[in-house]
Amino acid sequence: MSQLPSRHARRARATSPKTHRPLDRRSLVLRSGIVALMAACGVVLADLADAQQPPVQATPQAGAAPASGPDQGGRLEVVVPPPAQADGKPQDPPVLLGADTVTFDEVNSLVTASGNVELSQGARTVRADTITYNQKTKVVIASGNVRLVEPSGDILFSNYAELTDDMRDAFVENVRVLMTDNSRMAGTEGERRGGRLIRLNRAVYSPCELCKTDPTSAPVWQIRAARVVQDNEDHEVRYRDAFIEMFGVPFFYTPYLSHPDPTVDRRSGFLTPSFRNNSDLGFGVISHYYWDIAPDQDATIDVGGYSNQGLFLGGQYRKRFENGRLQLDGSVTQGEIPNGTLKGADDKRWRGHAFASGLFDIDETWRWGFNLKRASDELYLRRYFNIRDEVLTSRAFVEGFNGRNYAAVNAYSFQDLRWGNPVQEPYVLPEARYNALGEPGSLMGGRWSLDSSLLAIARPGSGGPDTQRLALQPGWQRDIYSNLGFVTTVEGSVLLAGYTSQRFNPDDPANTGNDSVQRLRFFPQATTTVRYPFVRYGESSFQTIEPIGQISVSPKVDNDPAFPNEDSLDVEFDEVNLLMPNRFTGIDRLDGGTRATYGLRTTFQGYRTGSASLFVGQSFRADDTENFRGGSGLDKKSSDYVGRLDLRPAEWLDVNYGFRIDHDTLKPRRHSVNASAGVPLLRLYSTYTYVDQTENPYVVERNEVEQASLTLASQFSQHWSLSLSHSQAFRPDAGPRSSAGVLRYQDECLIFETIAQRDYTTIQNGEEEGNTIFFRFVFKNVGEFRTPGISAGFLGPSGASN
Numbered sequence: 001m002s003q004l005p006s007r008h009a010r011r012a013r014a015t016s017p018k019t020h021r022p023l024d025r026r027s028l029v030l031r032s033g034i035v036a037l038m039a040a041c042g043v044v045l046a047d048l049a050d051a052q053q054p055p056v057q058a059t060p061q062a063g064a065a066p067a068s069g070p071d072q073g074g075r076l077e078v079v080v081p082p083p084a085q086a087d088g089k090p091q092d093p094p095v096l097l098g099a100d101t102v103t104f105d106e107v108n109s110l111v112t113a114s115g116n117v118e119l120s121q122g123a124r125t126v127r128a129d130t131i132t133y134n135q136k137t138k139v140v141i142a143s144g145n146v147r148l149v150e151p152s153g154d155i156l157f158s159n160y161a162e163l164t165d166d167m168r169d170a171f172v173e174n175v176r177v178l179m180t181d182n183s184r185m186a187g188t189e190g191e192r193r194g195g196r197l198i199r200l201n202r203a204v205y206s207p208c209e210l211c212k213t214d215p216t217s218a219p220v221w222q223i224r225a226a227r228v229v230q231d232n233e234d235h236e237v238r239y240r241d242a243f244i245e246m247f248g249v250p251f252f253y254t255p256y257l258s259h260p261d262p263t264v265d266r267r268s269g270f271l272t273p274s275f276r277n278n279s280d281l282g283f284g285v286i287s288h289y290y291w292d293i294a295p296d297q298d299a300t301i302d303v304g305g306y307s308n309q310g311l312f313l314g315g316q317y318r319k320r321f322e323n324g325r326l327q328l329d330g331s332v333t334q335g336e337i338p339n340g341t342l343k344g345a346d347d348k349r350w351r352g353h354a355f356a357s358g359l360f361d362i363d364e365t366w367r368w369g370f371n372l373k374r375a376s377d378e379l380y381l382r383r384y385f386n387i388r389d390e391v392l393t394s395r396a397f398v399e400g401f402n403g404r405n406y407a408a409v410n411a412y413s414f415q416d417l418r419w420g421n422p423v424q425e426p427y428v429l430p431e432a433r434y435n436a437l438g439e440p441g442s443l444m445g446g447r448w449s450l451d452s453s454l455l456a457i458a459r460p461g462s463g464g465p466d467t468q469r470l471a472l473q474p475g476w477q478r479d480i481y482s483n484l485g486f487v488t489t490v491e492g493s494v495l496l497a498g499y500t501s502q503r504f505n506p507d508d509p510a511n512t513g514n515d516s517v518q519r520l521r522f523f524p525q526a527t528t529t530v531r532y533p534f535v536r537y538g539e540s541s542f543q544t545i546e547p548i549g550q551i552s553v554s555p556k557v558d559n560d561p562a563f564p565n566e567d568s569l570d571v572e573f574d575e576v577n578l579l580m581p582n583r584f585t586g587i588d589r590l591d592g593g594t595r596a597t598y599g600l601r602t603t604f605q606g607y608r609t610g611s612a613s614l615f616v617g618q619s620f621r622a623d624d625t626e627n628f629r630g631g632s633g634l635d636k637k638s639s640d641y642v643g644r645l646d647l648r649p650a651e652w653l654d655v656n657y658g659f660r661i662d663h664d665t666l667k668p669r670r671h672s673v674n675a676s677a678g679v680p681l682l683r684l685y686s687t688y689t690y691v692d693q694t695e696n697p698y699v700v701e702r703n704e705v706e707q708a709s710l711t712l713a714s715q716f717s718q719h720w721s722l723s724l725s726h727s728q729a730f731r732p733d734a735g736p737r738s739s740a741g742v743l744r745y746q747d748e749c750l751i752f753e754t755i756a757q758r759d760y761t762t763i764q765n766g767e768e769e770g771n772t773i774f775f776r777f778v779f780k781n782v783g784e785f786r787t788p789g790i791s792a793g794f795l796g797p798s799g800a801s802n
Contacts, residue, residue, distance in 0.1 A: 218245065599618075
C-alpha cells in the first residue's frame with residue numbers, strides 16, 4: 001500500500017506542464033489510462049508496458065453513446081474485474097468508474113477523470129468533479145465537491161482530498177462529516193488511516209440540526225475539541241481537550257470524552273454520573289457503568305456515596321431467554337436515616353432494597369413469573385430513590401390462556417411502608433382461579449360462564465385470623481333483540497362458597513379471636529336489564545337517548561360478621577357499579593334481595609368534532625338492609641343518585657364530572673371533576689375531589705375529604721414550554737400538599753429542564769419533605785446530566801431534596 005506524501009510535500013505540489021490526449025478508440029486509452037486509474041483502487045497493479053492487461057468492459061449509460069468516448073456525447077462507465085487470488089482468498093469487489101472525460105498525461109504519468117466522477121469499490125465510494133491518479137506516487141487526488149462515502153454510511157465532504165491507491169488512507173482539507181443519524185462533525189483537516197480511523201483536528205461535533213435561516217450560526221449544543229477520532233472498528237467517537245458549548249458558549253470542559261457512534265445500539269462503558277443532594281444524606285455522587293455482557297444480557301453497576309452516609313452500591317441486571325426475561329435490581333449502603341426505623345435516630349446499619357421480576361413461557365398455553373419487592377426499612381426507597389409507594393407487593397404466579405378459558409395460581413406477600421402502621425400484612429398462598437366463557441348461542445340461545453376460586457390467607461402471630469375459601473359460580477347470559485327496538489339482557493348465576501377460619505373473632509372479623517369456624521354459602525341471583533335506544537341523525541351530528549331499567553332478584557342476605565371478610569371491606573357506590581349484580585368489591589359480602597334500578601343515558605356526537613354524554617341512575621330495594629354502612633349511598637331502600645357527564649365540544653375543552661347526590665337532601669356526597677381547557681399556548685388542567693364519608697347523617701361534624709390540584713401549561717414556542725402545578729387540601733386538614741414548576745426546552749438533540757419542587761408532606765415527628773431546585777440535561781448520543789438538588793430556602797423551610 002502506498003503512503004501519502006508528507007504534509008509539506010502536499011503543500012508544495014508541483015504544477016509541471018501536462019500533455020493531454022482526449023479519449024477515443026484510436027488512442028487506445030483503454031489499454032493505458034483507464035487501466036492505470038483502476039490501479040488506484042488496488043485492483044490492477046500492472047505497469048503500462050505490461051502486455052497482460054486484465055479485460056476491461058465499457059458500459060454506457062442508457063441513452064448514451066457506446067464506449068467510444070465522450071467525443072460522441074456519452075458518459076463513460078468502466079467495470080474492471082479484480083485479478084484472481086492465488087492463495088484462494090476471496091476476491092476483492094470490482095472497481096467501477098464513471099466520468100464524462102478521461103485523459104492521460106504520458107509525460108507525468110497522470111490519469112485524470114473529470115465531470116461528475118464516481119469511483120467505487122464495494123461499499124466505499126469517491127465522488128468529485130475531478131479525480132487524478134499519479135502512477136509514480138500511487139496517490140489519488142480528488143478535487144471539487146468531494147464526497148467520500150464510508151462502508152458505515154458516513155459521508156465526508158470536502159473540496160480537496162488525497163487518497164492512497166486502495167482508498168483506505170486519505171487526507172482531507174476542511175472536512176465535514178455527515179453521520180448516519182444526521183449528526184455532524186467538521187474540522188480544519190482530517191485523515192483516514194487503515195480504513196478504520198477518521199481523525200479530525202480542531203473539530204466540532206453536534207447532533208443538532210443547523211439553523212435554516214443562518215446555517216453558519218452555532219447549533220443548540222456542540223462539542224469542540226482539539227482532536228476528534230471516529231473509530232469505525234470499535235464504533236466509538238473519542239475527544240481530546242473537549243468543551244461542551246451551548247449556543248456557542250462553552251460551559252463544561254473535560255480532557256477526555258467518548259461515546260458510541262450512531263451504529264451502536266449498546267456497548268460497555270461509563271455513563272453520565274448522577275449528582276444528588278439531600279438534607280439527611282448529604283451531597284452524593286453516583287457513577288454508573290453499563291456492562292454489555294452478551295446480546296441477550298446486560299447490567300448497570302452503580303457506585304458512589306453520600307457525605308453523611310458513606311458508600312453506596314447498586315445495580316441492575318437484565319437477561320432475555322428464548323422463553324422469557326429476567327430483571328434484577330438492588331442496592332446496599334451503611335448509614336442511618338433519621339427517624340427512619342423504630343429503633344431511633346442513631347440506627348447506623350446496613351440498609352438496602354431488592355427488586356426482581358421475571359416472566360417465562362412454559363408452552364403456548366402456560367407461563368409463569370414473579371415480581372419481588374423488598375426494602376430494609378420504611379424510608380429507604382423514599383430517601384434514596386424518591387419512590388413513595390405505601391405498600392410493596394410481591395407476587396409469584398402461574399397462568400394459562402386457552403381460547404375463552406383462563407386459569408391462574410398466585411401467591412402474594414406485602415410490605416407496609418406506612419410509618420407507624422401497626423396492622424400486620426397477610427400472606428396469600430394460594431389465590432387460584434379458573435374462568436371459562438362459552439360461545440354465544442351455545443346454551444339456550446345464550447352463553448354460559450364459570451368462575452371458580454380458591455383463597456388461603458395466613459396472618460402469622462396475632463395479626464388476625466387465617467382464612468381459607470373455595471368458591472364456584474356458574475352463570476348464563478342471553479341478549480334478546482325485539483322488532484320494536486328493545487334490547488333485553490337476561491342473566492343468572494349461582495354462588496357456592498365454603499369458608500374455614502382459625503383464630504376468628506365473630507364480633508370483629510378483622511381482629512384476632514379464639515374461634516375456629518366453618519361456613520357454607522348458597523346464593524342464586526337473576527337479573528333482567530331492558531334498554532330502549534332512540535337515535536336521531538342530523539346533518540352534522542347524531543344523538544341517542546337510551547332509557548335503562550333493571551330488575552334483580554335474589555334471596556335476602558344478612559351479611560353476618562360470622563362470615564370472614566377478606567375482599568369486601570369497603571364499597572364505593574358510583575355510576576360504574578350501579579347496574580352490577582353485586583355492588584361489593586368481592587364475594588365475601590353480597591348485595592342480596594329484590595331491587596329495581598333505572599337509568600338514562602344520552603349522547604351527542606358530531607361527525608367531525610364535538611361530543612357529550614350524560615348518565616344518571618338510581619336503584620330501589622324492596623326491603624331494608626344493614627349490609628351497607630351508613631353514608632355509602634346504598635344503606636336505605638332508595639339509593640343515592642349517581643351519574644357522570646363527559647363534555648368535549650371542541651379540542652380546547654374536555655370535562656369529566658362524576659357525582660353522587662343524597663336522595664333525601666339532594667346534597668352532594670361525592671364530586672369528582674377532571675377538566676382541561678385551552679390551546680397549546682395556554683392550557684389549564686384541574687382535578688377536584690369531594691367525598692362525604694359521614695356514616696351518621698345527624699352528626700354536626702361530618703367526615704369529609706376535599707382536595708384539588710391545578711396545572712397551568714404553556715407551549716409558548718416550538719421548543720419551549722412551561723408548566724406550574726399546585727395541589728391543595730381543604731378538608732379535613734386544610735393546607736397545601738405540593739407545588740412544582742418545570743421550564744422545558746426540547747428539540748431533536750437536547751432536552752433541558754429547570755425543575756422546582758415543594759413537598760409539604762409530613763412523614764413523622766413533624767419532619768417535612770422540603771424544597772428543591774435542580775437542572776436536567778439530556779444530550780443526544782452523549783447522555784443525561786442532572787445537577788444536584790439545591791435547597792430552595794426562599795420557598796419556605798427547607799427539608800430533604802433529591
